[in-house]
Amino acid sequence: MSDSNLKKIIIEPVTRVEGHGKVSLLLDEKNNIKQARLHIVEFRGFERFIKGRPYWEVPVLVQRLCGICPVSHHLAAAKAMDGIVGVDKLTPTAEKIRRLMHYGQMFQSHVLHFFHLCSPDLLFGFDADPAIRNVIGIAQKYPGLAVQGVMMRKYGQEIIKATAGKKIHGTGAIPGGVNKNLSIAERDVFLKDIEQMLEWAKGALKIAKDYTVENLSLAQEFANFDSNHLCLIREDGAMDLYHGNLRAIDKDGNKIFDQVDYNNYVDYIAEEVKSWSYMKFPFIKSLGHEKGWYRVGPLARVNACDFIDTPLAEEARKEFMAITGGKPNNLSLAYHWTRMIETLHSAEKIQELLNDPDLQGNDLVLKGKRREEAVGLIEAPRGTLFHHYKVNKDDQIEMCNLIVSTTHNNVPMNTAVEKVAQTYLSGKPEITEGLLNHIEVAIRAYDPCLSCATHAMGQMPLVVSLFDHKGNLIDKKVK
Amino acid sequence: MTSVGKVLLIGFGNPGRLDDGLGPALAEIFEEKSFPGLTIDSNYQLSVEDAASVAENDIVIFADASINGTEPFSFQKLTPKASLTFSTHSIEPDNVLGLAHELFKTKTQGYILGIRGYDFNEFGQYLSEKAKNNLKDAVIFLEQTLTTNNFKEIN
Numbered sequence: 001m002s003d004s005n006l007k008k009i010i011i012e013p014v015t016r017v018e019g020h021g022k023v024s025l026l027l028d029e030k031n032n033i034k035q036a037r038l039h040i041v042e043f044r045g046f047e048r049f050i051k052g053r054p055y056w057e058v059p060v061l062v063q064r065l066c067g068i069c070p071v072s073h074h075l076a077a078a079k080a081m082d083g084i085v086g087v088d089k090l091t092p093t094a095e096k097i098r099r100l101m102h103y104g105q106m107f108q109s110h111v112l113h114f115f116h117l118c119s120p121d122l123l124f125g126f127d128a129d130p131a132i133r134n135v136i137g138i139a140q141k142y143p144g145l146a147v148q149g150v151m152m153r154k155y156g157q158e159i160i161k162a163t164a165g166k167k168i169h170g171t172g173a174i175p176g177g178v179n180k181n182l183s184i185a186e187r188d189v190f191l192k193d194i195e196q197m198l199e200w201a202k203g204a205l206k207i208a209k210d211y212t213v214e215n216l217s218l219a220q221e222f223a224n225f226d227s228n229h230l231c232l233i234r235e236d237g238a239m240d241l242y243h244g245n246l247r248a249i250d251k252d253g254n255k256i257f258d259q260v261d262y263n264n265y266v267d268y269i270a271e272e273v274k275s276w277s278y279m280k281f282p283f284i285k286s287l288g289h290e291k292g293w294y295r296v297g298p299l300a301r302v303n304a305c306d307f308i309d310t311p312l313a314e315e316a317r318k319e320f321m322a323i324t325g326g327k328p329n330n331l332s333l334a335y336h337w338t339r340m341i342e343t344l345h346s347a348e349k350i351q352e353l354l355n356d357p358d359l360q361g362n363d364l365v366l367k368g369k370r371r372e373e374a375v376g377l378i379e380a381p382r383g384t385l386f387h388h389y390k391v392n393k394d395d396q397i398e399m400c401n402l403i404v405s406t407t408h409n410n411v412p413m414n415t416a417v418e419k420v421a422q423t424y425l426s427g428k429p430e431i432t433e434g435l436l437n438h439i440e441v442a443i444r445a446y447d448p449c450l451s452c453a454t455h456a457m458g459q460m461p462l463v464v465s466l467f468d469h470k471g472n473l474i475d476k477k478v479k
Numbered sequence: 480m481t482s483v484g485k486v487l488l489i490g491f492g493n494p495g496r497l498d499d500g501l502g503p504a505l506a507e508i509f510e511e512k513s514f515p516g517l518t519i520d521s522n523y524q525l526s527v528e529d530a531a532s533v534a535e536n537d538i539v540i541f542a543d544a545s546i547n548g549t550e551p552f553s554f555q556k557l558t559p560k561a562s563l564t565f566s567t568h569s570i571e572p573d574n575v576l577g578l579a580h581e582l583f584k585t586k587t588q589g590y591i592l593g594i595r596g597y598d599f600n601e602f603g604q605y606l607s608e609k610a611k612n613n614l615k616d617a618v619i620f621l622e623q624t625l626t627t628n629n630f631k632e633i634n
Contacts, residue, residue, distance in 0.1 A: 049602040063495070070523065108528075116527050135527065136560075136574070139581040147582050154528035167522045168494060168503055 023439055025421055031428060036421040038414050038443060047400045055084050055391045059173050062387070071105040071160055071170070072380035076387040078173035079243075080376030083263070084391050086368025087176040093361030094177035099242050100353045101163035101172060102378070106241055107197075107346040108156025109381035110298075110339045113447045114204060115149025118336055121441050122211050127434030148200045155190070155197055159350065162186045177365035187354055194351045198312075201347045205316055205340040212337045213323075221423060223332035223416035223442045226251035227293065228284060229300035230408065232379050235259065237306030239345070241379040248284055248294060249304050253328050256284055262377040265386060271403065281410050282403055293411035296383025297446065298338035303328040310352070313345035332416050335445045380405050382447050406448040416442040483628045484537030486514075488621075489529065490521040492544050497603050498596025498610040501544040505594065508618055514625055529575045534583035538590070538630070540621070541572040544610075545593035551613035552620065554633040557589035590630060592617060 026035040050061060059078040063070035075098060082090065090098070120133045123142065131137075139146040157167070162182060164170025172178050212219055228251065232244035246265065248256040260268055271280040272289045283292030294300070302321075308314040320337060323329060329338075353359060376387040383405030390399035406413075420442040425435055490506025492499040506521035520532065525541070533539045545553065559577035570578075576589040594617045598607045606614065624630055 046602060061495075112527065135570075136577060136581060139578060143582060146578075150527050150531050150578075150582060153526065154531055157526075157528055167520075 023417060023443075025425065025439075031426070033418070033421045033426045036414075036418040036439075038410075038417050047402060050397050050400050052396050054395050055081055055389070055397060056175055056395075058389065058397065059175070060169050060171055063169050069105070069109065069380055069382070071101060071164065072378060072385050073387070074164065074170055075102055075173055075242075076376045076378045076380070076385045077389075078175065078376065079378060080374045080387045080389050081175035082177075083374025083376065084371055084389065085175045086371055087366045088368070089366075090177055091361070091363040091366060092358040093181055094364055094366075095242075096353055096356060096358050097163055097178045097181060098173055100182065100350065100359065101160055102242050103346040103349045103353070104156045104159025104163065106156075106381050107201075107343060107350065108153045108160070109447075110343040110346070111149055111152040111156065111204070113381075114208065114336060114339060114343070115145065115152070117447075118444060119145070119149075119207075121437070121444070122207075122336070126438050126441050127432075130433060130437070133437075148203070152197060152200055155193060159190060162190070174365065176367055179364065181361060181364065182359040184360060187359060190350070191354050194347070194354060198344070198347045198351065201340070201344040202312065205337075205344050208337045208340040209316070209319065212331075212334060215333075216323075219331045219333040222438075223419045223445070224330060225332075225412075225415050225419055226330050227295045227412055227415075228256060228287070229303045229328060230284075230294045230296050231301040231304050231384055232262070232377060233259070233305060234309075238309045239301055239305035239307070241301075241342070241346075243378075246377075246384075247304050249328060251328060251330060253303070253326075256286065262386075263375045265375060265377070265388075269403070271407075279407055279410050280403075282408050283411075294408065295412045296405055296408040297335065297381075298342050299329065299332075299335045300383065301379060302338040302341055308341070308345055310345050310348035312348055313341050316341045316344060332412075332442055332445045335447070339447070382406060383408050406446075409446045409448065413443055413446050413448060416445070483630075485516055485518065485535070486625065487518045487520065487532060487536040487539045488542060489525070489532075489539065490519075490542040491523065491525055493523050494604050495602060497598040497601055497605065498607055499544050499599050500604065500606065501594040501596050501610055501614055502542040504606065504614055505542045505592070505617060505621070508614075509621070512622070517625060525570050525572060525575050527570060527575075527578060529570075530578035530582060533575055533579040533587050533589070534585040536587055538588050539576065539579075540590045540592055541575075542592040542594065542617075542621075543572070544596035544599070546596065546599065548593045548595050549634060550595045551616040552592060552594045552633070554590060554592050554620065554624075554631070556630070556632055557591055559589070588630075592621065 024037050025033060028034050050058065053061060058081055059074050062073040062077040116135045119138055120135065124133045124137060135146065161167055164172035165180065172180060228248055230246065230248045232240060233247040234240035234244045246260040246262050246268065247258045250256055257268055268285055269282055270285045271282045273280055281289065281293065283289045284294060285292065302317055308317050320329065320341060373390045378385050385405055386403035388401040389397055392398045417439055420438050424438045428435060488506060488509055490502035492502040494500030494503050503521040506519050509517065510519045518536065557573045557576050559580045560573035572589060572591050576587065579585055579587055595613050596610045
């Protein structure tokens, strides 16, 4: 069939996904999916912008990159700058304050995603009326759940504020340590509510688990595809969201590499460029770009770790892994379940840290022998985040390379879109809003952050455009 | 406390994206002024948890940069919205207000102060000259509004 017999549907931008992305579906004359692609407009100018800036400014400057997960960038950059100032191990107080900040971020980010972005799809159905399939709809039908989501999110945000110093351009993490501890008074505010947070986290986990188990046939049909998985892992194989070495496993759980020092990531990970997307396509070098792509994020982390070092989350992990007989789970919809396992884990970790007197210590910063190059990695809510810098003799940034979580998940998200389009849209005489939402559900499972963080008044709504095979606009829908 | 009760000012935007920082810049100025009964908050963007803070106040004023609004600024009363417009992890002011009403059963009144900006698409923590002038006018207006408790709309 020649390309002249194809017509194109574009969904732009994808709602409830950060930043600006669009989906283009190329249909043939029988409405079968010929090609499905997620295009992401990623702003790469930051790596140029930061050149020439003094290294100690970097942990604050990188927060300009994104208004959605500034804490992850703050901490990944701070970890890289620890390397630049020659510090390989922080003081106990510094590391624990940073961990508390990070678990607060993980907790609030996962909660927002589950309660307010995904639960409308799960609780009302993918085809439900968009007028009710949203956070206000949840507030009206499940007010208790919606309030829980708001209060859990607020709890996590307050932890970030207490540890980072402020909500915008937090300064808590600095090269070699932190600039403040947590006072007893601050700690007690969080201790007062932690049991409630744990209870709510358990409740949210049950919703996610029950949904997946009760809808297993849907989950197995919906964007199900094998992949490799990549994440940081602690030396004993435990899940560690703040620090560790790199582990990659294949679809069956076999290790592709393990306990790789992330400072050497360039020996294991490469990035491919494709003409139709601004975003790069990372892959495992030893497998090549065709077979070397991988998933990151909660699903990859739960699949790849040997255990979780908090009791409630570990029990939940075992239940999750039992579904696939201990092998990696490759269902896109299983991201929700694993995200809630991590939410519970984060709450357990927050409780553990709040009861640790090291948080009130005063030994905050270390210095070592200055280096010219360093890498900082962290498990951000959406997946592994790479920050790599070179600093010249005048203390200025000379090179910066960032690989963000959403970039790692580029191929998986494209694969998910293609699978769903083929399963639900091929051959349909009409592309309904509900069908289109299936595409968005697949993308949202990965919780992508496409943000360029400029959000000022006047943003575009969702626009769906239908083009015929000659490129003429024949239909347009605005959400 | 003002005679209209407790007032919350939330300036939002990304100060690292030039004029997108107009909202936080306004919040910073009012932080220094210490108006009785006025609570100040600022963030990169609004999110669902802001509904809890909004619900604790009688009036909320959202201050944001405006891409193509009235010069030097507009000031409009918000209608709480109970439908989906939040495209992302962030949420629009009328939705925050709607969520506060829906979840916490309050009757908080909301206003949006849209300060016209011009440069958004580069990294940099400074405001354009025209945006700075608009900010000055918006500060004078908001001071008068809070002093006289006359919440007059400007379109």
